[in-house]
Amino acid sequence: MTVAMISHADSGRHDTGWGHPEHVGRIRAIPRALREQPELFESLIHHEARHADATELALGHDPAYIESVRVLVASGGGRLDPDTVVSEGSWDAATAATGSVLDGVDMAYSGRAIRSFCAVRPPGHHALPANGMGFCLFGSVGVAAHYARTRHNAERVLIVDWDVHHGNGTQALVENEPEIRFISMHQWPWYPGTGAADDRGPHRSIWNIPMRPSLPPEQYVAALEGAIDDATAGFEPDLVLVSAGFDSLRGDPLGGFTLELEHVESLTRSLVERATAWCGGRLVSALEGGYVPDRLAEACLVHMAALR
Ligand SMILES: [Zn+2]
Numbered sequence: 001m002t003v004a005m006i007s008h009a010d011s012g013r014h015d016t017g018w019g020h021p022e023h024v025g026r027i028r029a030i031p032r033a034l035r036e037q038p039e040l041f042e043s044l045i046h047h048e049a050r051h052a053d054a055t056e057l058a059l060g061h062d063p064a065y066i067e068s069v070r071v072l073v074a075s076g077g078g079r080l081d082p083d084t085v086v087s088e089g090s091w092d093a094a095t096a097a098t099g100s101v102l103d104g105v106d107m108a109y110s111g112r113a114i115r116s117f118c119a120v121r122p123p124g125h126h127a128l129p130a131n132g133m134g135f136c137l138f139g140s141v142g143v144a145a146h147y148a149r150t151r152h153n154a155e156r157v158l159i160v161d162w163d164v165h166h167g168n169g170t171q172a173l174v175e176n177e178p179e180i181r182f183i184s185m186h187q188w189p190w191y192p193g194t195g196a197a198d199d200r201g202p203h204r205s206i207w208n209i210p211m212r213p214s215l216p217p218e219q220y221v222a223a224l225e226g227a228i229d230d231a232t233a234g235f236e237p238d239l240v241l242v243s244a245g246f247d248s249l250r251g252d253p254l255g256g257f258t259l260e261l262e263h264v265e266s267l268t269r270s271l272v273e274r275a276t277a278w279c280g281g282r283l284v285s286a287l288e289g290g291y292v293p294d295r296l297a298e299a300c301l302v303h304m305a306a307l308r
Pocket of ligand 1: 163
């Protein structure tokens with residue numbers, strides 16, 4: 001199975017400063033770690049993504065918001081909220097992040113790479129239709145779900161988000177479309193404060209799995225697997241999208257989950273197996289959080305190896 005690793009040099013141009021947890025060192029750690037694993041490196045298609053354009057971003061975002069980000073970047077940068085820095089390179093980085101996931105969808109449908117991992121930043125799953133927040137500018141995975149439906153006639157899309165934080169932005173981008181189902185497992189109570197279990201969205205197409213911190217890792221795995229079973233009963237996805245946040249690993253400074261690399265591997269394999277049964281294996285995964293760079297990189301490598 002040929003897996004693509006999709007990235008873009010512009011990811012490094014989103015300059016949040018070294019004091020910010022979502023700094024450029026996160027993304028640099030991934031190719032550095034990959035150089036130590038030549039067998040994995042050689043097995044991947046290495047793809048430099050395109051930038052998403054404003055029309056594509058508008059599949060999930062308010063055009064006035066998209067323009068406001070562009071204007072803020074053109075003026076030299078600023079902040080979208082106290083946590084969400086925008087620098088001169090942020091438009092190019094954020095549109096490349098979304099473009100990466102869209103390229104992943106295109107490659108899944110063309111057959112060039114049935115599965116891919118997008119090693120990108122900034123993350124996207126907190127970005128609301130008309131507001132950036134929580135380090136996120138554009139909701140790459142939410143936009144990609146709509147893109148798969150409009151561009152590739154996907155009828156049903158499943159999104160699985162195992163970042164330690166609730167994917168509130170993704171939920172907001174997709175909850176009005178009943179043929180996109182979204183599962184988010186996240187620490188509770190925790191940032192951003194949303195994602196209660198009874199918040200199912202207007203079409204009951206949302207599965208929120210709030211979890212306490214510091215549980216045995218098997219409990220997180222079982223809860224997520226159970227939610228995937230529920231969400232896909234009578235709903236066979238044409239495409240699986242993954243918001244792969246590795247801040248759900250033990251020791252992350254921004255979360256209290258306890259997953260280890262072996263759980264990243266088993267969750268990935270489980271999704272590959274399910275995607276193979278549902279839709280010929282089509283799966284596109286995108287990096288979200290994860291704030292210990294070397295640990296994040298190790299997790300990305302385990303994840304990519306298990307996607308093969
Ligand atoms: Zn997170």
